[in-house]
Amino acid sequence: MSSSSSQSRDKGLLRFMTCGSVDDGKSTLIGRLLYDLGQVFDDQLAALETDSRKHGTTGDDIDLALLVDGLQAEREQGITIDVAYRYFTTGKRKFIVADTPGHEQYTRNMATGASVSDLAVILVDARKGVITQTRRHSAIAHLLGVRHIVVAINKMDLAGFEQARFDAIRANYEAFAKELGIAGITCIPVAARAGDNIARRGSSMPWYTGPTLIEHLETVDTTGGAGGAGFAMPVQWVNRPHLDFRGFSGTIASGVAKPGEPVVVLPSGRMTRLKAIETYDGAREAAVAGDAVTLLLEDEVDASRGDVIASAANRPEVTDQFAAHLIWLGDEPMLPGRPYLLKCATQSVSASITTLKHKVNVDTLEEVAGRQLALNEIAVCNLATAKPIVFAPYAENRQLGAFILIDKITSQTVGAGMIRFGLRRASNVHRQAIDIDQATRAGQKGQKPFCLWFTGLSGSGKSTIANALDRRLLEMGHHAFILDGDNVRHGLNKDLGFTDADRVENIRRVAEVAKLMTEAGLI
Amino acid sequence: MLSNHLKQLEAEAIHIFREVIAESGKPVILYSIGKDSSVLLHLAMKAFHPSKPPIPLLHIDTTWKFREMIAFRDATAKRLGLTLDVHINQDGIARGIGPFTHGSAVHTDVMKTQGLRQALDAVGYDCAIGGARRDEEKSRAKERVFSMRAAGHRWDPKQQRPELWSLYNGRHGPGEGMRVFPLSNWTELDVWQYIVAESIPIVPLYFAKPRPIVERDGMLLMVDDDRLPLQPGERPAMRRVRFRTLGCYPLTGAVESDADTLEAIVVELLASKMSERQGRAIDRDSAGSMEKKKQEGYF
Ligand SMILES: Nc1nc2c(ncn2[C@@H]2O[C@H](COP(=O)(O)OP(=O)(O)O)[C@@H](O)[C@H]2O)c(=O)[nH]1
16 A cells, blocks of 8 residues: 555544524535635635626635535525535544535434434524524434534634633533533634635634544544444345355344354244355455454355344344324325335334324424424324344444435335434233134135225215125135225214224224234135 | 445445445446446445345447446456446437437436437336545535435425435335435545555546547547547547546546556645546536436436
8 A cells, every 4th residue: 555545544424514594604614614724725715706796795815615515506506405424534533524504404404414423513603692593403413423523613703713612602501501411512713705714713712622523523532422232233125146155245233243142033033153254355254343244154044135133142122112202394294194115124014003192393393282293393203114124222332223204105214213212112011922814814805805895085985885895705605894984983983083093093093903814714 | 454434434335335225126337337336336245245136237338438447348248247228318329319419418418318218218227326425526416325216207396305314214105206325425535545545447438548549629539439520630649648537538628647556546636736627518508417417317
């Protein structure tokens, strides 16, 4: 290796996000980082000088905000930009910056950026101090498990570079952060336009002796956190080049994998040992969280995509009901009871929200009552999945605790959630195996059980057709049964009204009864 | 040994490749022969090892690629044992479309963009994996890793989905599809450092060598065959050059350089003052041209 490429080695990756409300100087700050660290090429700089003369807000100086403000045109076209990513590197580290536009859709955008960030830089205008948006940004970052917060108190030049102003804002922020339970805060006074305390110290604030923004970003330690968790790897793909090789490919979510260790395949619970860790670069002695590997097991156990291979001694939980924070990203409101597709690690299952316990005010994290969840709202909910899933609480493991909800019809990603805890262990209520199976019952009746759903507007003749068909089936010697919507509302569903939420629950119950009847062999 | 940040980027790209298999019924790797494509293939080999990647390669041949690129393409597919499908827009050939007769914009649209659509439709590929990076251009900074395409390959802003954690949603209906970019978070420097660390073969055009060059509109064009119409007064001269990106030879500018080893290329890049896109005629066509090309399905 040449010295030039080794000088930039082994600094690891730091993913961080920037948040601030409009005009706090976020774009200027990012532009300043890129510029001072020499990440701007001459041809880009030439374009920037032209643009600054045309659209700049900084008089004769070049407007560094324009380096990253490439999004204006899209905004005008009504294209939603949730996050823009920027890249830069210093002698010590490589950085990925998730830049989230502050205005509309802030919750959705911030949550997206925060989900991939280890650190958040929250901008505060020194003239305004801690405002509602500051609280909001901090609360969302905290909720998404961002463990390091940097408060960049910007435009210090407009506050006379005064230490008193900085100290007052810091005290104010720290008090509020304590209420939310946010630890790990670093406050830095900066002037993004001139570049003070960003990449270089400058002479304007001699009273400040802490690190510059870059010094802090270069040295902050983001390891730790989920250190104590046992080994777990969600299976992404079964790797079967030939009959003698059956590997399970995936990215390790937590802990350390070592050949010889006892492991369990979840949710089935089958026990075995890890035989080998295979990669393109040869077999490995160990693999850690974040590594993409292929595992070989001692025994011929069945595992497929969605299963989790984990340390037998310290395994994730299995449940089909859990409590979670849910952020709504869909244009249509979330309705309890409606089935969505849930993706958690590599698992995909049908799931629904059973209860919306309360909404969360993102400015204060206070609880608010509510029955529906609209775009950009956050709530604490209980969810139920059609099949048990393997998970760990989000606070312990982002990989096994995060999930998204997908609308089954539009295929849009409509929700993002963070599991707090399981409500019961699925193993406590595992299904009773019943000796006689569905096929046997159907055989006894000499028919193929199925469910026929008549749907249409009220008064369109559903019941008439259903009745005629039912008579005909009876004549043919079949055993059928009609679940009439109106009749069901007199008994099973008499507690339900006609709100959207109740309609969803009405359909869910009828579908469950229909399922039991087909299992019983009926039409 | 890879540096930590390259290890992390590599693992992320492998994860994305494996997710594609779950989210797509019929994926294909868009192989463009350049350095990013070389890295992409290397990562595909790693993602599925010891199996071969269960994904074929597709090259959209505009018939104006450097000859060395085509030779490298065929040798690479053979070396890795991968299926390579080459598609040429025959309709464009029949109409005699070319960069000199029709200009770069029409040529690229017909031979590349339309050619790509034809090839994807012909086989029914629902996922095209490409080597594009977010750092290539300002407007790509917000591109998703899984970028959804409506029927007709249209990039519809409303269809783009929020991407949280590493949970990708590639669910789509018939006729719809996606483009997937496993190198989204890589920079040009990362790509080169990775090529060095992993000894990945690349097209020799990336290395400096005396080549026959004419200078036109400030661009150094290589006379790769006799189809380049010389303008009055133009005479090819041997100059020591290399290429930072590769495409159709009449649309790709060379840079003067002495960097003839991978190490020298990285040194040059670290000292470089020009972005890699500066040599591409296609970006300069009109402001926001990348944005437009994406909507039309170029990516
Ligand atoms: N005086 C002063 N102005 C600043 C500073 N940082 C940014 N600005 C100005 O504040 C305005 C808004 O900045 P911009 O970066 O576009 O804000 P954004 O909306 O948060 O991205 C611009 O006119 C900047 O030039 C600073 O440190 N001092």
